[in-house]
Amino acid sequence: MVVEIESLSSGGDGVARLPDGRVVFVEGGVPGDRVSLELVLERKRFVRARIETVLDPGPGRIEARCPHFGTCGGCLWQHVSYDVQLEAKRRAVIDALERIGGVSVAGELQIVPSPSPYAYRGRARxxxxxxxxxxxxxGGEGARAVEVCPVLVPSAERALAERGERVREAGNAPTRRTREWVVTTGSDGTSIVTPAGARKKARGDATTASSVLVEVAGASLRVSGESFVQGNLLLWDTLVEAVLEACLVGGRGPGTRFVELHAGVGFFTVPLARAGLFGVAIESASSALADLRENLAQSEVHRSVEVVAGRAEARRDLARRFAGADLALVDPPRTGLEKPVRSALAESGPPRLVYLSCDPGTLARDLADLTSAGYALTTACAFDLFPQTPHVETLVTLERDPDPR
Ligand SMILES: C[S@@+](CC[C@H](N)C(=O)[O-])C[C@H]1O[C@@H](n2cnc3c(N)ncnc32)[C@H](O)[C@@H]1O
Structure with missing residues (x-):
């Protein structure tokens, strides 16, 4: 069966139509490719397939840079030119917002590219x-060793090679439970490697330093190996500036009261407090909370921000806290906002809501609820934090009349 690939799906596959009208998701397909297919899975409404032969390559098909491309689960799009990747991500955001969220973006949705499509990533597992x-x-089970990873910044890539060397020297015990490591890179290019998740016992093998310094928007932030930090080091400043601008628009400035959920180490909290805003920062992870407190104190803005530990959705006082604020800032994990958070925003959310999302699907689901509660989408912009993958970050702002009566 021969088809022409029309677009890229949000999951990374090429998308085409079969003669019977069904959509076919083609692993490794690039828009404009004419390919013959080997079917992998058939359903009533869609089909999954692999490429048997690329008969005519599309204009965006390029050579992948990494020798591990194809087997490694990290990058799905190294064979797609960067401009085609960006357009696919822009379309994925627009489609999700329109189809799932029922909202449309006024004007052209902009996507901010990564300054470099390789050597951008400071954090990886x-x-x-x-x-x-x-x-x-x-697409499979288990892991495969790699010696190079061109999306990592140089010091993180060196850390990968060194960690591999140490593991080889120690000898792999086949019965040992899989152990994972996280590399975290600071603004000075120093990378640290710490054990991931609960396996802290391995700390003895970790690099001596357990944290790095991240300099953003004039603030200096401690980030421990266990704490979250935005993965694309080259877009740190751009992201903070965009979030600050979204929060401060409409003459908001010193004195503005905010509620921030998913505050992490204070990546946005500290710059907001330094700009004269005051508020509440909620975060659930203990390592991030310790960094957040330290970072607020170091910047001498700890009196401006009340740090609240715990899961946002479990807080009974969330609606009350929203009611007393001018602005809410949320930056949830891939799963989006939990139902109780959406309900609290619907009940007494502040006039302005700034939402940074790493998943257009859950963002769109949440926007459907929020717009039903009277919020209107005012701006939207995408950021390409993860070139060579289908992941895309979206920043939206919403507003509603503080007193509709
Ligand atoms: C995408 S990260 C963003 C962190 C921070 N805004 C930043 O840019 O560095 C999400 C953060 O939310 C925290 N988190 C996850 N689930 C949460 C929840 N239910 N309530 C509060 N915080 C949560 C995570 O620990 C993580 O620090």
């Missing part, structure tokens, strides 16, 4: 496996 450390295998 390595999995111990036979032959060293690597990443999960694409």
């Amino acid at each position: 390595f999995v111990e496996c036979e032959g060293g450390v690597g990443y999960r295998v694409r």
Whole structure:
């Protein structure tokens, strides 16, 4: 069966139509490719397929840079030119907002590219496996060792090679439970490697330093190995500036009261407090909370922000806190806002809401609820934090009349 690939799906596959009208998701397909297919899965309304032969390559098909491309689960799009990747992500955001969220973006949705489509990533998770450390295998079980990873910044890539060397020297015990490591890179290019998740016992093997310094918008932030930090080091300043601008629009400035959920180490909290705003920052992870408190104190803005520990959706006082604020800032994980958070925003959310999302699907689901509660989408912009992958970050602002009666 021969088809022409029309677009890229939000999951990374090429998308085409079969003669019977069904959509076919083609692994590795690039828009404009004419390919013959090998079917993998058939359903009533869609089909999954692999490429048997690329008969005519599309204009965006390029050579992948990494020798591990194809088996490594990290990058799905190294064979797609960067301009085609950006357009696919822009379309994915627009489609999700329109189809799932029922909202449309006024004007052209802009996507901010990564300053470099390689050597941008300061944070990654390595999995111990036979032959060293690597990443999960694409679409399969287990992990495969890698020696290079061109999306990492140079010091993180060196850390990957060194960790692999240490694992090989120690010898892999086949019965040992999989161990994972996280590399975190600071603004000075120093990378630290710390054990991931609960396996803290491995700390003895970690690099001596357990935190790095991240300099953004004039603030200096401590980030411990266990705390979240935005993955694309080259877009740190751009992201903070965009979030600050979104929060401060309409003459908001010193004295503005905010409620921030998912505050992390204070990546946005500290710059907001330094701009004269005051408010509440809610965060659930203990490591991020310790960094957040330290970062607020170091910047001498700890009196401006009340730090609240725990899961946002579990707080009974959330609606009351929203009611007393001018502005809410949320930056949830991929799962989006929990139902109780959406309900509290619907009940007594502040006039302005700034939402940073790493998943257009859950963002759109949440926007459907929020617009039903009277919020209107005022701006939207996408950021390409993860070139060579289908992931896309979206920043939206919403407003509603503080007193509709
Ligand atoms: C996408 S990160 C953003 C962190 C921070 N805004 C930044 O830019 O660095 C999400 C953060 O939310 C925290 N988090 C996850 N689930 C949460 C919840 N239910 N309530 C509060 N915080 C949560 C995570 O620990 C993490 O620090």
